[in-house]
Amino acid sequence: MSQDELRKRLEERTRYEPGEVEPGIFARWEAAGVFHPEPEGTAAESFSIAIPPPNVTGALHMGHALNGSLQDLLIRLNRMNGRRSKWILGTDHAGIATQIKVEQQLAEEGTSRQELGRERFTERVWEWRERYGGTILEQYKRLGASCDYEDERFTMDERYAKAVLHVFVELHRKGFIYQDDYMVNWDPGMRSAISDLEVEQRSVEDTLYSIDYPLESGSGSITVATVRPETMLADTAVAVHPDDERYRLLIGEHVILPLVGRRLRVIADEYVDPAFGTGALKITPGHDPNDFEIGRRHGLEEISVIGEDGRMTAAAGDRFEGMTADEARNAVVAALREEGAISGTKPYVHDVPHSHRSGRRIEPLISRQWFCDMTELAKPAIAAVREGRLRFHPEVPHTQVYLDWLENIRPWCVSRQLWWGHRLPVWYCDPCEETFVSMESPGRCGSCDAELRQDEDVLDTWFSSALWPFATLGWPEETPELRAFYPTNVLSTARDIIFLWVARMVMFGIEFTGELPFTDVPVHSTIQAPDGRRMSKSLGTGIDPLDEIEAHGADALRFGLLAMASDQDVRYSPQRVKQGQELANKLWNASRLVLLAAPAGVEPAPSPETVEDRWILSELERASRRISELYDGFALSRATLELYAVFWDEVCDWYLELAKPRLYSDDNAAVSATLLHVLERCLTMLHPVMPFVTEEIWSYLPGERDLLATTPWAAPDDALLDPGAEQAVERLKGAVTALRRYRDDVGAKPSVRLAGRLAAEGYDDTAGQLGRLTRFDLEPAGAENGDAVALIAIPGGAVQLLPSDDIDPAEAERRREARRGALETEIQRAEGKLANERFVERAPAEVVQAEREKLQRFRDELDELKGQ
């Protein structure tokens, strides 16, 4: 655009329209390649963040939008300040979620994955990914996220997949990964085992049945309680507490399992709570995690009567085989009633594990799965936090929660019975019952030359996610990317995946690269719906970030999210987004004022002429330091609000108003240069928060200039600090407000000028502005003060009001009375405080002194008020 066109646009546009400019600005950034750093140098010189990879099935939600805003702020800040900055981008194959999506599609077509077979099914998933997998990345662009879009990764990419298998094989070789028949959380919906972390507890009302197990000796029975009578078919013992007098003599005896007739030994185990129920516990090692542990301790038989399909197995006996577990429950209860073995029932509310994914009730069963022992891997991950090399922000409570989890870590079930994912690099020789674990298929069995069969299972998606910060950069090869950007710096996340993801990245990062994958973990708010419920599509409580961008602009949404989010969970506040939109508009209009009034050829430069020039330069210098400090401490929300306040209140409400007379005069070169400089600094400081509007305005500033996205913040400059100017202008601000309030109180019309005498210290440089901003004609105070009709207190003294027909005498008197009352209250307070010997004695001298001065001020003002 030519200068004339720019000018025309500025003159015409009194409102900033984000929708019109955002796409063009994003295109400019991409064309200039500012998001893609070359893989040069070392990680110590660069700055990098690995994005929490969104699911390929995902659409951008508020959590993404918030975390995206936070990460982009940090990336842009560091990029501007000259660090080679890379926001590592990619998506996650999301095994379960994606498989469900494609299976739903198949169901609509009247087919199923079983019908297609594994190979065709996998192809379909890839096709699905080609078509829809890029959606969320396009949405990140709308937010202005400056990810390295030229270098996108996917957890199922060939290179990434190789890294995943490499890790599995290595962990197996080191003895961490093993296969075992073990109690797992079986999700009957997914027909897969899931890890402990994918299980959530839900309160359920069940019936607690009391069942009598007759003693083999015939002398009575033991009553046990259960909410799952169908599992009795797999009972292999009855347990009591070793110190329980009621049962002591029965330990080692046998009971007969009703319906089945199996002899069950009565065993003693500390686990049993004598106070609960009858103090006797039926033991079902095949279908209860506790019983499983007890069974292993006592060497009990493990019987499975419920299969992976959720139906009763042959082991349940002819009467029950083939029934669903629910059907079997009713049938077992009915059969027990017939035998008279049920001695009681009562409603029972308790927490029951459910699958986080399918929502189905977990069926604990014994299954052959692959596990990873985490104990050794956890140790250095604990040490890293204890020694302060890895820091959570805020430290409390996340540090302790992380440590508690790692210190009590349990084996991780890493195999999943799915088709979409990294298939286990495990081969079996059925004839010799041998197992081979290796990157490539070993071909045929070394011993018997039989054909090998690859394990059907895939790895838990979180297993591959655990390599994200380094596998995305080409690990295990020593690529330039790895050297340039690993370790990364920051990992920004919500609380909910600290165990699932963050801790595992730390463990795998240390184990495989010898380094922490990142050093700082800011943990951000969870955004709730405005009514306090969870934001969720199914509840209808979700707010689509793209709708908000459409309505208010990406900058507005970013500002709003950054401003509303702190450490605490927070309800979504549409007003904060609106505030962001208005800030963008304010920036635009303040820029119009400066750019349209500044004469051609003036370049931005601090060129102070007056006290207010020196004040704003000093103020900005201080603000810049405060904001940098807040950024360093990851207090991004406070930094954002601080930026707002400095720009709106100080720059716009005060400085621009103070500068206007000179700006609109003929001799405006110097003030224009200062104004342009002030504008430049504001745009620079605000760019990481609101990149679009600041970049847009930047392009209107005079002179040849690079993109704002690559322009550094100004270095700290002590020479700009000016306490004298700060004091003078703060005093002026106080006086202006006091006089305006007085005008309002006494009903003086805005158009009317009032006359007064300035009887106050510290206005040598600002008296003119004071009169102008308050529409007072001020003359210096003389010896003759007799005709003053009122005294208006201002910092450092007062303004004596001269008689005027334009003020309402009744209002003036009412005001005087109100002020007198307020002063008397304050004086009483101050006097009381100073009368307290202990205060005078123990409080710091400056606090006491300040109190004395305060009291004196109030007394003086009251005296003058009474003297009128």
Added chain:
RNA sequence: GGGCGCGUAGCUCAGUGGGAGAGCGCUCGCUUCACACGCGAGAGGUCGCUGGUUCGAAACCAGCCGCGCCCACCA
């Protein structure tokens, strides 16, 4: 069962030992030559309750009441 967090203006939230803050909403006054998505002025709060520490507490400690989250194998 264990752990953690929260309770501040009508609403959403900052504030962590020396005179209670922001945005929105509300009241009054302004179409003042950047912006009415604006400008100026203002009202509104026993900082959940009760004790304690301190010269001084919204902040620190203890207890209680209310709300929420995480972890956990009492059938």
